[in-house]
Amino acid sequence: MTGLVSRTLTRAVLLGLVTAACSPRETDVAKASLPKQAVFSVRSGPQSLSAFTRQDATTHLVSLLTQSSLVRINAATQALEPALATTWATDDGLRYVITLRSGVQFSDGVPLTSADVVFSLQAALDPASSFKDSLTWDNRPLRVRAVDAGTVELIFPKPYGPGLRVLDGVPVVPRHKFEGALSRGEFADVWSVTTDPHEIVGLGPFTLTEYRQGERLVFARNPRYYKRDAAGIQLPRLDGLVLQILPDQDAQILSLEAGNTDGSATEIRASDYAVAKRLADTGRVQLIDLGPTLSADGLWINLKPGAFAGDSRASWLQRDELRQAVSLGVDRQQFIDTVFSGAAVPVWGPVSPANRRWFAEPEGQSADRAAARRHLAAIGLADRDGDGFLDDLGTRHARFTILTQKGQSSLERGAGALRDQLRTLGLEVDLRTLDPLALIQRFVSGAGYDAVYFKLIATDTDPASQMDFWTSGGASHVWNLGGADQALPWEREIDKLMSMQVAARDESERVRLFAEVQRVFAAHLPIVYFAAPHQFVAVSSRVTSLTPAITSPQLLWAADTLDIAPR
Amino acid sequence: MTRYLIRRAVFAVALVFIVSSASVWLVRLAPGDFVTQTFGARQSRAESDRQRARLGLDRSPAQYYARWIAGVARFDLGRSFIDGRDVGSVVLERAANTAVLATSALVVATVFGIVFGTLAGARPGRALSRIVGVASLALLSMPPLMLSLLLVFFAARTQWLPVGGMRSALGTNGAGDLLWHLIAPTLALALPMAASFERLQAKAIAETLSQPFVLAARARGLGASRLLWRCVFKPSLRSVASVSGLAIAALFSGSFAVEAVSAWPGLGRLMLDALQARDLNLVGGCALAGSVMLAASTLVADAVLVIVDPRASD
Numbered sequence: 001m002t003g004l005v006s007r008t009l010t011r012a013v014l015l016g017l018v019t020a021a022c023s024p025r026e027t028d029v030a031k032a033s034l035p036k037q038a039v040f041s042v043r044s045g046p047q048s049l050s051a052f053t054r055q056d057a058t059t060h061l062v063s064l065l066t067q068s069s070l071v072r073i074n075a076a077t078q079a080l081e082p083a084l085a086t087t088w089a090t091d092d093g094l095r096y097v098i099t100l101r102s103g104v105q106f107s108d109g110v111p112l113t114s115a116d117v118v119f120s121l122q123a124a125l126d127p128a129s130s131f132k133d134s135l136t137w138d139n140r141p142l143r144v145r146a147v148d149a150g151t152v153e154l155i156f157p158k159p160y161g162p163g164l165r166v167l168d169g170v171p172v173v174p175r176h177k178f179e180g181a182l183s184r185g186e187f188a189d190v191w192s193v194t195t196d197p198h199e200i201v202g203l204g205p206f207t208l209t210e211y212r213q214g215e216r217l218v219f220a221r222n223p224r225y226y227k228r229d230a231a232g233i234q235l236p237r238l239d240g241l242v243l244q245i246l247p248d249q250d251a252q253i254l255s256l257e258a259g260n261t262d263g264s265a266t267e268i269r270a271s272d273y274a275v276a277k278r279l280a281d282t283g284r285v286q287l288i289d290l291g292p293t294l295s296a297d298g299l300w301i302n303l304k305p306g307a308f309a310g311d312s313r314a315s316w317l318q319r320d321e322l323r324q325a326v327s328l329g330v331d332r333q334q335f336i337d338t339v340f341s342g343a344a345v346p347v348w349g350p351v352s353p354a355n356r357r358w359f360a361e362p363e364g365q366s367a368d369r370a371a372a373r374r375h376l377a378a379i380g381l382a383d384r385d386g387d388g389f390l391d392d393l394g395t396r397h398a399r400f401t402i403l404t405q406k407g408q409s410s411l412e413r414g415a416g417a418l419r420d421q422l423r424t425l426g427l428e429v430d431l432r433t434l435d436p437l438a439l440i441q442r443f444v445s446g447a448g449y450d451a452v453y454f455k456l457i458a459t460d461t462d463p464a465s466q467m468d469f470w471t472s473g474g475a476s477h478v479w480n481l482g483g484a485d486q487a488l489p490w491e492r493e494i495d496k497l498m499s500m501q502v503a504a505r506d507e508s509e510r511v512r513l514f515a516e517v518q519r520v521f522a523a524h525l526p527i528v529y530f531a532a533p534h535q536f537v538a539v540s541s542r543v544t545s546l547t548p549a550i551t552s553p554q555l556l557w558a559a560d561t562l563d564i565a566p567r
Numbered sequence: 568m569t570r571y572l573i574r575r576a577v578f579a580v581a582l583v584f585i586v587s588s589a590s591v592w593l594v595r596l597a598p599g600d601f602v603t604q605t606f607g608a609r610q611s612r613a614e615s616d617r618q619r620a621r622l623g624l625d626r627s628p629a630q631y632y633a634r635w636i637a638g639v640a641r642f643d644l645g646r647s648f649i650d651g652r653d654v655g656s657v658v659l660e661r662a663a664n665t666a667v668l669a670t671s672a673l674v675v676a677t678v679f680g681i682v683f684g685t686l687a688g689a690r691p692g693r694a695l696s697r698i699v700g701v702a703s704l705a706l707l708s709m710p711p712l713m714l715s716l717l718l719v720f721f722a723a724r725t726q727w728l729p730v731g732g733m734r735s736a737l738g739t740n741g742a743g744d745l746l747w748h749l750i751a752p753t754l755a756l757a758l759p760m761a762a763s764f765e766r767l768q769a770k771a772i773a774e775t776l777s778q779p780f781v782l783a784a785r786a787r788g789l790g791a792s793r794l795l796w797r798c799v800f801k802p803s804l805r806s807v808a809s810v811s812g813l814a815i816a817a818l819f820s821g822s823f824a825v826e827a828v829s830a831w832p833g834l835g836r837l838m839l840d841a842l843q844a845r846d847l848n849l850v851g852g853c854a855l856a857g858s859v860m861l862a863a864s865t866l867v868a869d870a871v872l873v874i875v876d877p878r879a880s881d
Contacts (some may be wrong), residue, residue: 039736044840047650054650064654193650212654214661214832215738242736246830247840251731254723258730322709437845439598444603475611 003421035239036564038543039261040556041246045140045213049200051171052123055130058171058243061265061553065162065219065241066107067171068203070117071164075549077555078357078461080165081451084112084172084203084226088164096164097147104226106174108201114146114224119175119182121154127218128188134465142166159503161510162464174201181313205236205560217243227560231300236560237545256285256538263539265553270340270410276538285538288548292345292354292532294458297414299326299402300479300527304446305486309311312394317450321375323525329372336531338417339410344531349428349518352532354550355461360515362522372425383426399428400450403442406433408455410533415453418530446481454478459551463514464502470517471495479526490524541565568873572881575869579862583855590854591635594847595628601648601845624649624847635851644855645848650841657837662856664733665826665833669818669860671749672756676814679757680764681807686763688772688803689795699765703812706762711821715755715828722751731830756821760814764807766879771803776801808875812868819861834860 016267040063048054052064070085104112116434119172121144124131125186135142140157147153160166177199181190191200197208203226206219219241225363227235235283244261246252253272257279267290268276279285295418301317308314332346345353348362376382381390382399404415419429436440442449456476458466468474472487480486487495494517501513537554539546548554555562602618619625623634623709644654683703687696706714722728728751734740735748775781777797784798823835830836834857841849872879 037737045650154773189651192652194652212734213657214664214836215733244732245734245832246731247836248731248827248830251719251828251830254719255730257725260730260732261736437604441599441603 028167036237037240037242038562038564039242039244040239040263041252041255041261042243042265043245043247043249043252045211045245046193046217048192049195049197049208049211050173051169051193052126052129052173053188053190057266057552060272061243062208062217062451062551063169063171064204064557065171065559066200066202066208069170069172070100070167072542073168074461075551075554076547078355080163081169084117085164090163093159093161093163094156096156098152098154098164100150100152101226102136102205104354105224106203107207107222107224108174108202109224110174110176110201112203113149113299114152115149116175117172118144118146119179120170120172123173123178123182123187124170126187127291128400130483134166135170143150146215159505160464161502161504161507162462165460165464167459168261171230172203176452177201187526206241215245217245219243220227225560229561237563238559239259239560241559253538256540259284261540262543263537263555265556266537267535267552267554270343270533272538273536276536277560279538284541286541286543286546287478288537288539288546290535290537290548290550290554292347292352293448294352294354294532294550295455296347296350296352296529296532297411297453297455298350298527299418299451299453300528301400301451302443302446302449303480304482305375305480305487305488307447312396313392313400313450315382316392316398317400319379320524323528325326325372325375325425326418326422326427327525327528328368328375330528330530331367331419332530335417335421339413340533342562344533347529347532349522349529350458350527350541351463351518354532355458357461358463358514359513362518369425376425377429381426387480388426389428397428398426399430401429401430401432402451402453403432403434403439404453405439406435407489411453411455414530418453443478444481452478461551463498467498467502488518488524491526494520568877568880571873572866572870575866577844579762579866582862583858586858587639587851587855588632588877589638591632591847591851594842594845594850595631597845599845600624601847604677604845605648631847635848639855640755641853644852647841648846649844649849651730654848658834658852658856659782659848661832661834661837661853662860664831665819665822665862667745668749668752668756668826668831668833671753672818672822673815674819675753676756676760676764679809680761681768681804683761684765684768684807685795685800685803687773688769689776689791689799690772692770696769699768701810703762705764706758707766709759710824711755711759712824714758715752716750717826718755719828731828745875752822752825752831753824755816755829756760759821760818762808767810769805771806772799775799775803796806805872805876808868808872809879812865815864815868816861819857819864820878 004080021139042058044058046058046062047056048059049062051059068083071080072081072083074081084101084104085098086101088096090096093364100112100114100117106112121142123129124135125141128130137160143155145153157223178190181187189471193211193213200208205222205225207222208217209220209244210218221239223237225235228234243265246255249269253268253275256263257275276285276287280287301323303318308317336342336344348365348461351359353359378391380393383389384391384395392398402415403419404411415431419431424430439454443452456469456478463470469476471477472480473484480491497513499516501510501517504513537548539555542565543562545561545566546555547558547561549557587758601622602615602624606615609802623631642655645660646652647654647657683699687699690696719730722730729735733745733748735744738744781794781798784794822833823838824829826835827839828834834853838853841853
């Protein structure tokens, strides 16, 4: 009997293996070539189905796919271009008259009118809206009025140089669907993740047909989408799109390898490059180098006044010369080779060369260790006992701790490379890794830390969208979160320049003023930057008509033009 | 036996209370909160304070806990900070997915472990017994997390199995599709447990075979096969039954790791997301559901053990 059982089991296992091995290995995505559907992975589900209430990456992506705005920033060219608005004009930079595209219908067939635009901007200014702050200046909101069914008038409360760029991503939503909720004060609950997808109406290239929480979002082509391609063929080209939720980045790249997905909605990790390259070499995947990122990892020292009160290091730790020495003392090419395996470009300021419009070439920047040592000597740091470490006037080692994020390999490697290079200057650096939450809490509190090595993400190229970073009262002014009252003199100068820059109407004047901001920043270096890594996307070879961009979502920002190659 | 089961039930209730309460307290007392995690340095302190007040995070940990436990008493687990969903319904949905995975793993582990253990124990020294022994040793030394990584890697390279998720991104997603997606995570969870069941069962079979009542049955001319399956099999199950409570606990803890690797949308994955976001209500709900599942299944295992071996209730 036992022999019979064991023989039967063995045969069953062998049969299973042989069947699996011999079955045609048609991948999930290949099976879907008719109708034309693409599958991309995202790391989390959306926090909402409305960009008015949440701004997480997946909610933003859902909004991009299902909604349209008056204008949009072309992520590839970084320029403003028409969307639902065909033309706009302004005489004084305050009042804009916008002409709407004619014949546009929502996905439920209701025509778009200026009333929808007026309603959408009113909704965007609702206290529960995530767009409220960006559309308000000094507590005065953007005003909007319908001139006629196809024209609206916008009035900015004060001059704003970027103009209509502020409307990029603000969806024009159907008044007939939202009006009741807004008037009842239930705006924040509209289009939540529990809303029936068929209730969601938009002007975007796709409509949401299914949302399985924790699993996937399924989109179908919106047959009423207003856009056509250069040949006059109506977009989108895809019949459908699926966003599969794969929280783990290893699973994302393996899914691409297995043919379960066409790629990730965002860039691949540096550690996935080898796998993607191997797949690209076999012709199954397109590996696209998008060039350097908009954001670089940076090192800042706590500059909040009084942060080192009672600490003997106060005499040198917050001095400009220390940061200048760090910047001059680090060999960026060596740093790039160590941290990014050579796939990065050196940077000397917060504006990366990827930001073509606003990047100001730094003057004469290169590693100069002799100059770095002079800066350190100028703040009283010298090797007084011949042990290879610099000492302060009290003969204590010049020593500080850099905090960085645990589990983020480029940050951990970068902090390690900095420690090693600064050691050769005689600075003794300790490293401490913290989980992201503890790290953010530490530097937001402005107390209890010496220095941080971290990445602050830039989401737009225009500096006006990063006022919270540049100005002293901003929430992302991380090196000194003491507020405008505790601003240092050069920070006040940047405040003034940025205020002029944002208000200037003339583009060249804005560029000039921002170059001046970058010059002041470089003179004081509140954050020292070292390298902007190259960004790569990997996408299945069957996906065509790609328009990759440096900002996220790198491929799906133009999902309406994506296509699937014929088999 | 009744008194024993009542005692175990009281213990189960205490387990649920302690585990879920401790989860809420620990996450509330840990550095940072949902507002810092979600908005970081991107919003003003005033706006952050407004958000904290809206979510009840401006209250002391004791006040927060009191409100949470009062809600639990009314079967109201609150709303998720992340996306505003009702925590009770989210947790139920995800717990059902975890139950599917855990149950299938338990069935596979029990069937494979007991059958191979019986076969190996009945014929020690034979080729099958040796192969099974070596395979069990290898699987026992491999935690579910590592095994699931290996299986996911195998799936990606061969394209024989789906890499992750519970259903295909495209297609009709019927029961066959679910079974197809179950294979890798189920094997990752079940194989190490099957190996441990096999070792226990093989030893129990060998010991039972040397009992006098078996010798007597053999002397009466009972065939080897009938002897094994009719006389030896049932008494030998006591060993596996006695560790089934522990095995179920291991299954749940293992499933949390396997869900993370194989993108299975279960309670473990949800708990991980909730912890990363510091979503207190969701953490509390997941801990509550997880501990209820653990306590209930342990209670069932205790009952099974008492049925197989009434001496266990002493």
